[in-house]
Amino acid sequence: MDSSLTLSLSHTNSDTHDLIGTYFLEQWRLKSKAAVRKSESVMGVSENQYLMEIDSEECEEELPTELDTLHSSGGFSIVGSDKLSVRYPNAHLHGHDVGVVQANRPAPCKRLVYYFEIFVENAGTKGQIAIGFTTPGFKLRRQPGWESNSYGYHGDDGLLYRGQGKGEAFGPAYSTGDTVGGGINYASQELFFTKNGTVVGTVFKDVKGPLFPTVAVHSQHEVVTVNFGKRPFVFDLKAYEAQERAKQHSTIEKLSIPQNASYGIVRAYLQHYGYEDTLKTFDVESRSTLPPISFVQENGFAEDVSVYSLNQRKVLRQLIRSGQIGDAFGKLRELYPQILQDGTSAICFLLHCQNFIELVRVGKLEEAVLYGRTEFEKFYKLGDYDDLVKDCAALLAYEQPQKSSVGYLLGDSQRDIVADAVNAMVLSTNPSVKDSRECLHSRLDRLLRQLSACFLAKRTFNGDQGEGFHLHRILNSGMKG
Amino acid sequence: MSLFWIVIRELAEIEAMATSKKVITREEWEKRLNDVKIRKEDMNKLVMNFLVTEGYVEAAEKFRKESGTDPDIDLATITDRMAVKKAVQAGNVEDAIEKVNDLNPEILDTNPQLFFHLQQQRLIELIRNGKIEEALEFAQEELAPRGEENQSFLEELEKTVALLAFEDVSNCPVGELLDVSQRLKTASEVNAAILTSQSHEKDPKLPSLLKMLIWAQNQLGEKAVFPRITDLSTAKLEDPPV
Numbered sequence: 001m002d003s004s005l006t007l008s009l010s011h012t013n014s015d016t017h018d019l020i021g022t023y024f025l026e027q028w029r030l031k032s033k034a035a036v037r038k039s040e041s042v043m044g045v046s047e048n049q050y051l052m053e054i055d056s057e058e059c060e061e062e063l064p065t066e067l068d069t070l071h072s073s074g075g076f077s078i079v080g081s082d083k084l085s086v087r088y089p090n091a092h093l094h095g096h097d098v099g100v101v102q103a104n105r106p107a108p109c110k111r112l113v114y115y116f117e118i119f120v121e122n123a124g125t126k127g128q129i130a131i132g133f134t135t136p137g138f139k140l141r142r143q144p145g146w147e148s149n150s151y152g153y154h155g156d157d158g159l160l161y162r163g164q165g166k167g168e169a170f171g172p173a174y175s176t177g178d179t180v181g182g183g184i185n186y187a188s189q190e191l192f193f194t195k196n197g198t199v200v201g202t203v204f205k206d207v208k209g210p211l212f213p214t215v216a217v218h219s220q221h222e223v224v225t226v227n228f229g230k231r232p233f234v235f236d237l238k239a240y241e242a243q244e245r246a247k248q249h250s251t252i253e254k255l256s257i258p259q260n261a262s263y264g265i266v267r268a269y270l271q272h273y274g275y276e277d278t279l280k281t282f283d284v285e286s287r288s289t290l291p292p293i294s295f296v297q298e299n300g301f302a303e304d305v306s307v308y309s310l311n312q313r314k315v316l317r318q319l320i321r322s323g324q325i326g327d328a329f330g331k332l333r334e335l336y337p338q339i340l341q342d343g344t345s346a347i348c349f350l351l352h353c354q355n356f357i358e359l360v361r362v363g364k365l366e367e368a369v370l371y372g373r374t375e376f377e378k379f380y381k382l383g384d385y386d387d388l389v390k391d392c393a394a395l396l397a398y399e400q401p402q403k404s405s406v407g408y409l410l411g412d413s414q415r416d417i418v419a420d421a422v423n424a425m426v427l428s429t430n431p432s433v434k435d436s437r438e439c440l441h442s443r444l445d446r447l448l449r450q451l452s453a454c455f456l457a458k459r460t461f462n463g464d465q466g467e468g469f470h471l472h473r474i475l476n477s478g479m480k481g
Numbered sequence: 482m483s484l485f486w487i488v489i490r491e492l493a494e495i496e497a498m499a500t501s502k503k504v505i506t507r508e509e510w511e512k513r514l515n516d517v518k519i520r521k522e523d524m525n526k527l528v529m530n531f532l533v534t535e536g537y538v539e540a541a542e543k544f545r546k547e548s549g550t551d552p553d554i555d556l557a558t559i560t561d562r563m564a565v566k567k568a569v570q571a572g573n574v575e576d577a578i579e580k581v582n583d584l585n586p587e588i589l590d591t592n593p594q595l596f597f598h599l600q601q602q603r604l605i606e607l608i609r610n611g612k613i614e615e616a617l618e619f620a621q622e623e624l625a626p627r628g629e630e631n632q633s634f635l636e637e638l639e640k641t642v643a644l645l646a647f648e649d650v651s652n653c654p655v656g657e658l659l660d661v662s663q664r665l666k667t668a669s670e671v672n673a674a675i676l677t678s679q680s681h682e683k684d685p686k687l688p689s690l691l692k693m694l695i696w697a698q699n700q701l702g703e704k705a706v707f708p709r710i711t712d713l714s715t716a717k718l719e720d721p722p723v
Contacts (some may be wrong), residue, residue, distance in 0.1 A: 030518065032622060037499065037579055058543075060490060082713040107700045123714055130552075165685045211562075221603040231623055237534055242588055249689070250694050251696070252585070252689065252692045252696045253689065255692045255695050255696055256692075257591050257688060257691045257692055257713060258713065258714070261688070261691055261713045261714060262531060262685065262687040262691065264690045264713075264714050265687065265691075265714075265716075266528055266531050266532070266687070269524070269528055270528075270544075273548075275543075275547045275548060276547075277543045277546070278540050278544040278547050279547075281537075281539045282537055282540040282543075283530070283543075284539070285537045285538075285539055285540055286537070314547075316546070318547075321549070374723040375567065413521075413522065416520075416521060416522075416549070420521060442524070443527070443714075443715070443716040444524055444525060444527070444716075445519055446710070446716040446718075447690075447691065447694055447710065447713065447716050448517075448519045448524070448690070449514045449519060449698055450514065450694060450698070450710050450716075450718070451690065451693060451694040452517040452519070453510065453513045453514050454694070454697035454700070454701045456513070456517075456702065457505065457513065457701050457705065457707065458697065458700055458701045459700075461704040461705065462502075467698075471519060471527075472520070472523055474686060474690070475526050475527065475530070475686065
């Protein structure tokens with residue numbers, strides 16, 4: 001579902017009004033049964049929602065999983081039936097006859113680091129094994145590194161080859177019993193190789209397009225097995241990634257921001273969402289800090305907008321969060337009747353659904369059925385809401401609905417969506433609000449969006465290479481993580 | 482036209498090509514912003530992390546109730562941590578040391594630098610209060626032996642003792658030691674050490690994210706011209722310069 005479509009609709013008053021309701025319906029849809037089912041089919045696993053969202057981007061890219069047996073070097077390598085091992089044929093062959101095998105897919109690039117390992121089971125008669133990266137269409141009878149646009153770390157001499165017949169001094173030679181790894185660091189645009197868990201060297205990656213993990217065997221009895229990550233690596237990839245992130249972090253930490261910037265953003269956040277009790281306590285506590293925080297509100301207008309009806313918004317949030325939807329309806333009817341004016345609006349739909357959900361929660365199923373019959377039909381007919389109506393109605397089918405596929409409806413986050421929608425609607429009734437889109441996002445939200453958009457745009461310029469911005473990962477990257 | 486001018490013109494063209502950046506219009510950028518998915522729960526966590534790390538214990542408790550966000554640390558430990566911080570800020574260093582040791586004696590045992598800075602702050606407070614004899618005795622008996630172990634400690638000790646040599650300390654080269662900022666520096670060092678001992682990060686995540694925003698905008702700015710947010714306090718999107 002493309003949320004930008006719904007947001008960029010026309011600008012008549014009622015439309016922009018419902019823009020808020022529609023926005024929050026989209027928030028709901030992200031958690032809906034249909035959305036979960038879709039992401040499950042993409043990923044093939046049903047992890048919890050958090051994991052899905054963080055990793056969805058990385059999972060979109062298919063990883064190399066095995067060696068490519070479709071394209072072969074014409075009898076100079078034999079890939080094992082597990083497609084994870086290669087050996088050189090047991091016949092004396094000409095010195096030119098290299099057996100090269102690529103992975104079934106190129107290395108994924110929307111991430112910080114890609115890495116794979118090989119284990120040399122037998123270095124054969126000459127130990128002319130190579131690990132490296134090659135481009136699509138690479139000549140599979142040439143050692144990686146011998147041709148342009150390829151890189152290879154060779155076992156017999158420990159040299160690095162990149163596009164020329166002559167190698168460069170790089171790392172130690174490797175042989176039977178050694179584990180050797182090849183990686184791509186997308187942040188530094190470097191390739192690195194490891195031997196038995198230690199980085200032996202790095203080389204600048206001047207190829208922009210996709211690169212395939214590649215292994216080569218070149219003398220009798222050579223046997224190599226490949227690990228694309230199914231088994232744990234010998235090299236501590238997590239530690240390497242953490243170290244790379246720390247490098248970036250220390251560059252970033254050197255930048256300076258206005259001293260009380262965070263304080264002001266937190267305060268604006270509390271105002272925006274109507275967390276009035278927290279805001280008042282926060283103000284009292286921050287007055288007693290040393291030095292006292294002198295946060296000058298430079299933009300009086302912005303302050304007014306989010307202070308608007310702070311107390312009413314707080315009360316409405318409390319009612320919705322405690323499941324008292326009827327009372328919330330009453331309060332809205334009394335204070336902001338314009339919000340409920342259009343009985344088929346998205347905001348009315350959200351409130352009616354929540355009322356239904358609350359009836360199911362407390363086990364008043366008959367009442368829920370009656371409520372659904374009176375309220376849902378008009379929304380179902382509109383067509384825009386049918387997926388969500390179905391999710392709600394499905395609650396009735398289960399003895400323990402919280403354990404069902406629509407159990408998410410009984411969670412706190414569903415109440416929060418409704419509370420946030422009502423909060424934004426009330427903010428938009430402020431006569432000084434010119435564009436109701438202003439009411440959708442707190443300052444913190446806008447800053448984080450900007451941050452994320454910058455990361456994505458930067459990656460696009462970088463040939464789709466590198467990491468996106470993952471707030472959830474950052475939140476969980478503490479010392480406890 | 483001489484060859485010289487042809488070369489100059491070509492060089493200018495190459496330069497223009499090299500510096501011409503892609504322009505992302507406001508409309509296009511706003512569409513991208515709308516496609517970003519930021520979870521409310523995550524923003525709540527970010528705010529809670531700020532309140533907890535900065536020690537707003539009452540506000541954190543209220544926020545837990547109002548938003549349903551669980552703090553990433555036991556709120557009771559914030560009160561203890563803030564008591565230590567406040568003691569240092571108020572100049573009651575002995576009191577602060579006692580409180581830290583009540584909390585976890587390992588904190589000072591394993592942080593010789595922190596312990597030295599607290600003792601140094603104690604010396605500063607003695608000098609501030611005009612207790613000259615006591616200050617000298619304390620410096621010689623408690624601080625000097627530690628200075629022998631560590632050159633930088635010794636230098637800091639010498640600097641602190643130098644306060645005694647000036648009649649008008651507000652106008653002396655080491656006068657900043659008596660400034661309130663020195664207390665705050667020591668207080669935040671203790672605060673960080675306590676957080677670390679509780680397996681919590683010593684800094685809130687929000688300021689780092691704000692810095693990351695500035696960094697990311699600069700990085701993208703090398704490749705493109707796009708609407709930026711330069712004023713963090715309003716978070717207003719500014720039109721790209723044409």
